[in-house]
Amino acid sequence: MPHGLDTTSAASPATANGYVLEAAGIRKAFGANVAISNASMNLREAEVMGLVGDNGAGKSTFLKILSGSQPADEGTITIEGKRVELRTPADALAAGIETVYQDLALVDTMDAAQNVFLGRERSAAGLAGLFGFVSDRKMRAEVGELVKDLGVNIPSLRATVRSMSGGQRQSLAIARAVLWGRRIVILDEPTAALGVRETAHVLDLIRRLRDRGISVIVVSHNMQQLREVADRVTVMRLGRTVTTRDIASTSVEDLIGLITGAVIPDETISTP
Amino acid sequence: MHIKYSFRRVAVIVAAAALSLGALSACSSGDSGGAGGSSDDGDFTVGVLVAGHDAPWEEQQADVATALAEKRGWTTIVLTYDNDPSTFTRNVSTLISKKVDAVVGFMVATGANAAAQQRFEAAGIPVITYDIAQDGWYFVGVDNAASGKLNGEAFGNALKEKWDCDVDLVLEGHQSAAGAVDEQRTGGEAEGLLSVCPDIPESAFQSFDSDGTAAAAQPAARNLLTANPNAKHIAVVGINDINVQAALDAQNQLGGDAEILGWGQDGGLIGTDAASPNMLGSAFYFLEGYPHYSFQILDKIAAGNPPEMADTAANGLLIPPCVVTAAEAADVPSGDERTKEIGEKDEAGHDLFCPTK
Amino acid sequence: MTTALTDQKTRAVTAPRPRTLKGDHYGITAAALLGALVIVIVVTTVLHPDFFSGRTLIAIGFTMAITGILSVGQAIITISGAVLDLSIPAGLMLPAWAVATMLGASNPLPTALIVLIGVALGVVWGGINALIVTTLKINPIIVTLGTNFIGIAILSMQFTTATVPGRSELSMFGNGSLLLPNIWWVMLVVVLVAAPLLRYTRSGRHLTATGGSVPAARSRGISIRGMRYLAFCTAGICYGIAGVLFAGSTSNFNPMGSASLLLSVIAAVILAGVRMDGGRGSILLLLPACALLATVQTALVFFGLDAAMQSVFQGAILIIALAGDGYLRKRSTR
Ligand SMILES: Nc1ncnc2c1ncn2[C@@H]1O[C@H](COP(=O)(O)OP(=O)(O)OP(=O)(O)O)[C@@H](O)[C@H]1O
Ligand SMILES: [Mg+2]
Numbered sequence: 001m002p003h004g005l006d007t008t009s010a011a012s013p014a015t016a017n018g019y020v021l022e023a024a025g026i027r028k029a030f031g032a033n034v035a036i037s038n039a040s041m042n043l044r045e046a047e048v049m050g051l052v053g054d055n056g057a058g059k060s061t062f063l064k065i066l067s068g069s070q071p072a073d074e075g076t077i078t079i080e081g082k083r084v085e086l087r088t089p090a091d092a093l094a095a096g097i098e099t100v101y102q103d104l105a106l107v108d109t110m111d112a113a114q115n116v117f118l119g120r121e122r123s124a125a126g127l128a129g130l131f132g133f134v135s136d137r138k139m140r141a142e143v144g145e146l147v148k149d150l151g152v153n154i155p156s157l158r159a160t161v162r163s164m165s166g167g168q169r170q171s172l173a174i175a176r177a178v179l180w181g182r183r184i185v186i187l188d189e190p191t192a193a194l195g196v197r198e199t200a201h202v203l204d205l206i207r208r209l210r211d212r213g214i215s216v217i218v219v220s221h222n223m224q225q226l227r228e229v230a231d232r233v234t235v236m237r238l239g240r241t242v243t244t245r246d247i248a249s250t251s252v253e254d255l256i257g258l259i260t261g262a263v264i265p266d267e268t269i270s271t272p
Numbered sequence: 273m274h275i276k277y278s279f280r281r282v283a284v285i286v287a288a289a290a291l292s293l294g295a296l297s298a299c300s301s302g303d304s305g306g307a308g309g310s311s312d313d314g315d316f317t318v319g320v321l322v323a324g325h326d327a328p329w330e331e332q333q334a335d336v337a338t339a340l341a342e343k344r345g346w347t348t349i350v351l352t353y354d355n356d357p358s359t360f361t362r363n364v365s366t367l368i369s370k371k372v373d374a375v376v377g378f379m380v381a382t383g384a385n386a387a388a389q390q391r392f393e394a395a396g397i398p399v400i401t402y403d404i405a406q407d408g409w410y411f412v413g414v415d416n417a418a419s420g421k422l423n424g425e426a427f428g429n430a431l432k433e434k435w436d437c438d439v440d441l442v443l444e445g446h447q448s449a450a451g452a453v454d455e456q457r458t459g460g461e462a463e464g465l466l467s468v469c470p471d472i473p474e475s476a477f478q479s480f481d482s483d484g485t486a487a488a489a490q491p492a493a494r495n496l497l498t499a500n501p502n503a504k505h506i507a508v509v510g511i512n513d514i515n516v517q518a519a520l521d522a523q524n525q526l527g528g529d530a531e532i533l534g535w536g537q538d539g540g541l542i543g544t545d546a547a548s549p550n551m552l553g554s555a556f557y558f559l560e561g562y563p564h565y566s567f568q569i570l571d572k573i574a575a576g577n578p579p580e581m582a583d584t585a586a587n588g589l590l591i592p593p594c595v596v597t598a599a600e601a602a603d604v605p606s607g608d609e610r611t612k613e614i615g616e617k618d619e620a621g622h623d624l625f626c627p628t629k
Numbered sequence: 630m631t632t633a634l635t636d637q638k639t640r641a642v643t644a645p646r647p648r649t650l651k652g653d654h655y656g657i658t659a660a661a662l663l664g665a666l667v668i669v670i671v672v673t674t675v676l677h678p679d680f681f682s683g684r685t686l687i688a689i690g691f692t693m694a695i696t697g698i699l700s701v702g703q704a705i706i707t708i709s710g711a712v713l714d715l716s717i718p719a720g721l722m723l724p725a726w727a728v729a730t731m732l733g734a735s736n737p738l739p740t741a742l743i744v745l746i747g748v749a750l751g752v753v754w755g756g757i758n759a760l761i762v763t764t765l766k767i768n769p770i771i772v773t774l775g776t777n778f779i780g781i782a783i784l785s786m787q788f789t790t791a792t793v794p795g796r797s798e799l800s801m802f803g804n805g806s807l808l809l810p811n812i813w814w815v816m817l818v819v820v821l822v823a824a825p826l827l828r829y830t831r832s833g834r835h836l837t838a839t840g841g842s843v844p845a846a847r848s849r850g851i852s853i854r855g856m857r858y859l860a861f862c863t864a865g866i867c868y869g870i871a872g873v874l875f876a877g878s879t880s881n882f883n884p885m886g887s888a889s890l891l892l893s894v895i896a897a898v899i900l901a902g903v904r905m906d907g908g909r910g911s912i913l914l915l916l917p918a919c920a921l922l923a924t925v926q927t928a929l930v931f932f933g934l935d936a937a938m939q940s941v942f943q944g945a946i947l948i949i950a951l952a953g954d955g956y957l958r959k960r961s962t963r
Binding site for chain 2: 677679680682684685687688691692733785786789790792793794795804806810875878879880881882883885886887889890926927929930931935
């Protein structure tokens with residue numbers, strides 16, 4: 001398949017301890033406002049990790065640190081056993097981390113294909129390509145196939161993103177992550193704006209990513225959904241990651257208790 | 273905008289810019305002001321106001337004034353206000369506080385002149401203004417009416433000889449913002465031309481307007497020439513050489529077989545490489561030499577018998593224009609040389625350099 | 630491209646078909662500009678037959694050439710999200726003055742080298758703006774307002790009137806014509822080169838994306854700082870070329886001499902439908918926009934209207950253009 005959905009290019013074997021990503025002791029403050037005081041996460045290869053927590057618990061901030069769009073004040077991030085510094089989105093993209101932000105990060109004034117390939121445009125053939133010219137035809141064809149393959153319903157590949165519905169934009173942003181995600185795909189509330197059919201679709205996409213050997217972190221306020229798609233779930237509360245549980249052995253009531261603080265976890269994953 | 277620009281940062285920059293500008297103007301008024309000090313020591317001190325750096329003669333006027341003052345054992349305080357009324361007003365305060373005995377200068381901040389006049393008068397300081405009249409200030413300036421008339425007549429005589437007065441388009445290059453000066457010079461030149469070639473029909477006279485820059489005058493003249501495609505003999509008059517040259521350039525750009533000739537005023541370009549060969553002549557005002565005239569008034573003031581107030585362009589001290597052809601202009605020394613010589617000899621530029629006097 | 634005007638009802642019927650190109654009305658803008666141009670030409674020609682001539686074409690060509698090149702630079706700045714470059718007068722005057730000075734030297738350098746130095750100075754000017762914008766993170770409008778002020782002030786200390794030797798090669802070229810003015814052809818080349826570079830190259834696309842949304846561009850690994858430099862320096866190339874041609878076609882000028890160009894340039898960019906918020910705009914449409922502005926200017930003279938009236942007309946055209954743009958935008962974002 002031309003658009004990179006083949007599994008051969010997917011994640012390479014993880015390191016000895018089996019973690020694709022290890023984040024430890026992450027701290028981030030905005031002035032006096034400490035958004036995250038201590039967050040950690042160990043992500044296995046080909047697993048779907050749910051990230052839950054109340055509004056303002058620090059989920060988005062944590063993800064932004066993992067995607068390089070905001071540097072952490074403290075803490076370490078390791079990818080496949082190698083320490084990395086994620087100072088810019090370019091660093092994270094280079095490390096194989098693709099992110100679908102809560103605010104989507106699409107360029108309104110550009111069309112679907114231009115957005116999907118933004119920063120990674122396909123070169124035009126021959127001399128023109130050497131001079132930096134891109135091939136819209138190629139990119140449109142690939143995105144057309146991708147969209148069809150993923151069953152995403154967007155109006156036209158030539159329409160600017162501004163003209164799309166919230167759900168369509170969401171689908172497009174996810175399609176982009178699916179196309180480019182090599183190791184880790186991060187999704188911040190991917191189904192928040194979606195209808196029933198589209199939601200099912202996104203959950204299906206997440207499973208397909210996992211089947212390709214890609215690890216997924218997904219933030220959601222919908223516990224039922226997480227039970228359907230996630231393998232494990234990390235709970236954040238007041239800027240800390242308080243516990244990580246296997247979803248199969250955790251009830252929805254327990255999760256809600258952990259989120260609100262009604263249930264105190266007996267272990268804590270935040271390493272000293 | 274997606275970037276949030278911090279307002280505090282903007283405020284800091286603006287403040288820094290304001291401070292540095294303040295420092296700059298303090299320097300520029302300080303460097304030459306140092307010569308002065310308080311002048312109530314019996315010494316005669318002249319305040320010299322320079323409008324800006326728009327033309328070389330503005331500073332040359334100050335150089336001549338300084339040289340002439342030195343000759344007389346007087347002191348000068350030279351201040352520049354960069355065409356800015358508020359700086360001008362500050363300069364006025366400075367001169368009053370330094371108790372100068374008289375002030376001369378080019379007062380282009382016209383809106384601030386009336387107030388300055390009252391303050392100088394209250395301080396008992398007589399003022400001589402160049403070219404721009406103000407009630408209560410001695411007027412020294414070029415005779416613009418004579419300039420218009422004499423240049424027009426000279427141009428007319430040239431056209432009579434070349435085309436036998438067969439002119440089918442006269443372009444008038446105005447600068448209407450200059451008001452009466454524009455009427456006297458541009459309108460006067462057209463009238464002078466008409467007085468020699470009375471058969472040119474009124475409909476042949478057409479005007480364009482500019483702000484005094486070639487960038488504005490050239491397209492205006494070009495459009496006007498385009499709108500008159502059938503003219504075969506085109507004459508160009510104008511308030512200054514720049515406006516006339518702009519029309520000559522425009523015709524050169526448009527091409528075609530029409531002939532065009534122009535005659536400028538003010539001597540800004542005539543005799544230099546930049547003047548078109550089709551510019552037949554112009555007039556020098558020797559503006560750098562104005563202090564020679566103003567110092568004749570100052571001599572009387574210093575001697576204790578100030579002349580009667582003559583504060584209009586009609587009764588003031590009028591400087592004759594020096595009307596020249598391009599060939600004659602080429603022999604006139606450069607502005608720098610003239611500045612030096614007038615400063616040394618204290619004679620009128622017209623007497624020293626005008627080849628047609 | 631005209632779908633934005635499609636009747637709402639018809640669209641409802643064909644609802645399953647994708648709604649396309651909302652907010653993109655290049656086609657309409659082009660049609661409106663060309664339509665207005667044709668109307669101006671026809672009306673003026675009917676009332677003043679002399680208007681329809683090669684001479685008029687040359688006059689219009691001269692008027693639009695330098696504005697056209699400058700507006701390419703301005704449009705690049707606007708599309709990149711830096712809104713407006715108010716330092717265009719200084720950005721043009723610096724190379725123009727340098728070129729005039731070099732041409733007037735007693736032993737002038739080869740013309741080609743002088744031209745290259747002039748263009749390079751334009752780039753330097755853009756680089757200075759970019760440096761200040763990126764390091765101090767101040768709004769580019771404020772930065773360029775300041776640099777223009779400082780630039781013109783410094784130039785004023787260097788010269789009062791610059792004169793260009795009329796027999797220099799550059800002046801011969803700058804005042805000459807081949808059907809249309811030579812400098813008009815240069816403008817055409819600048820437009821025809823810049824348009825595909827902005828639209829179809831990787832860098833052009835990243836620049837446009839930065840104008841569309843800084844966070845979105847950054848999240849795809851695009852260096853915003855790099856894009857600011859790219860925008861200002863590319864615009865600087867345009868200012869450099871314009872400055873060289875200005876010197877080549879204006880026999881004398883003073884440091885303030887290019888101030889009046891700024892308004893025409895901004896007018897052309899607005900008229901061409903470049904989105905002021907950035908992220909969208911067509912370089913090609915600058916051609917009909919500049920042509921319309923220049924043609925109206927010349928046509929008004931045929932009607933015997935003076936400079937003040939010309940400003941009134943130019944203002945009116947702008948207001949109509951903005952109103953039309955606002956109307957289309959409202960329709961298409963519904
Ligand atoms: N750019 C910022 N500047 C200042 N404070 C911020 C910023 N971003 C986030 N915060 C603060 O950090 C805290 C965590 O915010 P965050 O967006 O990470 O929460 P969240 O868990 O994603 O919430 P939600 O479920 O509502 O999306 C909040 O108190 C928020 O106000
Ligand atoms: Mg969030």
